[in-house]
Amino acid sequence: MIEFQGVTKLYDGAPAVRNLDLVAPTGKLTVLVGPSGCGKTTSLRMVNRLVTPSSGTITLDGEPTDRMNVAQLRRRIGYVIQHAGLFPHRTVAQNVATTARLAGIDRKTARRKSLDLLEQVGLSASLAERYPWQLSGGQQQRVGVARALASDPKFMLMDEPFSAVDPIVRGQLQDEFLRLQREIGKTIIMVTHDIDEALKLGDQVAVMREGGELAQVATPRELLVRPADGFVADFVGRDRGYRHLGFAPIDNGLKLASEPVVQLGASPAEAAEAAIDGWVLVCDAAHRPLGWTDIARLRGPVREDDLNLSSTLAPMDGSMRELLDAALSSPSGRGVVTNTDGTLRGTIALGDLGGILAPLHRTGAERHS
Numbered sequence: 608m609i610e611f612q613g614v615t616k617l618y619d620g621a622p623a624v625r626n627l628d629l630v631a632p633t634g635k636l637t638v639l640v641g642p643s644g645c646g647k648t649t650s651l652r653m654v655n656r657l658v659t660p661s662s663g664t665i666t667l668d669g670e671p672t673d674r675m676n677v678a679q680l681r682r683r684i685g686y687v688i689q690h691a692g693l694f695p696h697r698t699v700a701q702n703v704a705t706t707a708r709l710a711g712i713d714r715k716t717a718r719r720k721s722l723d724l725l726e727q728v729g730l731s732a733s734l735a736e737r738y739p740w741q742l743s744g745g746q747q748q749r750v751g752v753a754r755a756l757a758s759d760p761k762f763m764l765m766d767e768p769f770s771a772v773d774p775i776v777r778g779q780l781q782d783e784f785l786r787l788q789r790e791i792g793k794t795i796i797m798v799t800h801d802i803d804e805a806l807k808l809g810d811q812v813a814v815m816r817e818g819g820e821l822a823q824v825a826t827p828r829e830l831l832v833r834p835a836d837g838f839v840a841d842f843v844g845r846d847r848g849y850r851h852l853g854f855a856p857i858d859n860g861l862k863l864a865s866e867p868v869v870q871l872g873a874s875p876a877e878a879a880e881a882a883i884d885g886w887v888l889v890c891d892a893a894h895r896p897l898g899w900t901d902i903a904r905l906r907g908p909v910r911e912d913d914l915n916l917s918s919t920l921a922p923m924d925g926s927m928r929e930l931l932d933a934a935l936s937s938p939s940g941r942g943v944v945t946n947t948d949g950t951l952r953g954t955i956a957l958g959d960l961g962g963i964l965a966p967l968h969r970t971g972a973e974r975h976s
């Protein structure tokens with residue numbers, strides 16, 4: 608557990624962080640989020656004493672950090688920063704091994720550990736002898752994470768770890784990191800200015816406002832359903848009513864229609880027979896959905912070119928947001944739901960979703976009353 612108790616940091620008399628009380632629970636990921644200049648990075652850097660608090664106490668598992676030896680303190684805490692901050696003249700493997708060596712691990716074990724860690728963060732061993740400049744931004748960030756993990760720290764501080772890469776790579780890195788964190792269960796504080804990232808990754812999210820004040824600490828779902836004040840509501844975003852569906856699982860008992868399907872190569876007559884309201888769902892031989900076809904446009908047997916690929920699929924173990932999106936994005940107005948193995952489970956008409964979403968809305972209203 609990392610705990611801030613009444614922590615303030617003043618720069619030239621002005622507060623960068625004001626009287627911060629916050630607990631980052633053991634094994635959980637706490638995200639600090641807020642507008643530029645609200646004191647996120649300053650808060651993070653006070654934990655490993657890159658910045659000295661003006662007043663207040665920070666403890667690691669109950670032990671005040673200001674009484675610890677700084678070098679030992681930093682070895683106990685993995686630190687990942689934007690742009691990875693790798694040593695440019697050391698290879699990838701050396702970059703990772705350096706942290707392990709600092710933690711007192713012998714050279715051979717450190718080398719083996721670094722190769723294991725690279726694999727754990729999704730990098731192939733063939734990259735180990737490259738230099739940082741020979742890697743993509745996303746690969747560099749992965750090395751940064753591997754390096755922070757090399758001393759097997761119980762605590763991790765991550766400052767905008769995924770922000771220097773494009774949105775698609777960022778999404779992949781976030782997914783991989785969530786998977787990794789489920790295995791390693793570190794006590795993490797992460798800083799981001801991106802509310803979507805905070806809501807996706809955080810077990811709890813601490814929203815800070817300008818002047819270095821904590822506005823609210825809550826789970827992502829609570830933040831969306833019950834923002835503490837207008838500032839948090841604004842920061843979380845106008846579409847929070849829709850986004851909170853991302854935390855509501857699809858009910859296992861959800862009633863789906865069984866959708867007639869055809870395969871590629873089906874004749875126009877077969878497609879017309881299976882179609883409902885002019886649209887037919889095309890699946891592969893394993894019953895996995897490929898796309899919808901508009902039978903009015905068919906000029907012969909169904910080909911790949913005839914598939915409308917605009918719709919998203921909602922996996923049964925997904926969220927209500929995915930279910931709603933599947934229905935909204937479907938040209939037929941019927942959302943496609945799949946089993947966890949990707950095979951078709953059934954469809955749900957957009958018009959039938961209202962009744963399914965209504966109880967979720969009531970939950971929100973009850974929470975406010």
Ligand SMILES: Nc1ncnc2c1ncn2[C@@H]1O[C@H](COP(=O)(O)OP(=O)(O)OP(=O)(O)O)[C@@H](O)[C@H]1O
Binds near residue numbers: 618623642647649800
């Ligand atoms: N070394 C410093 N000297 C003086 N003022 C500083 C120093 N470091 C930060 N500040 C000020 O403290 C406030 C908080 O800065 P901090 O970097 O913690 O914000 P942040 O929330 O991480 O912002 P960003 O999202 O833009 O990185 C800002 O007003 C900043 O200008």
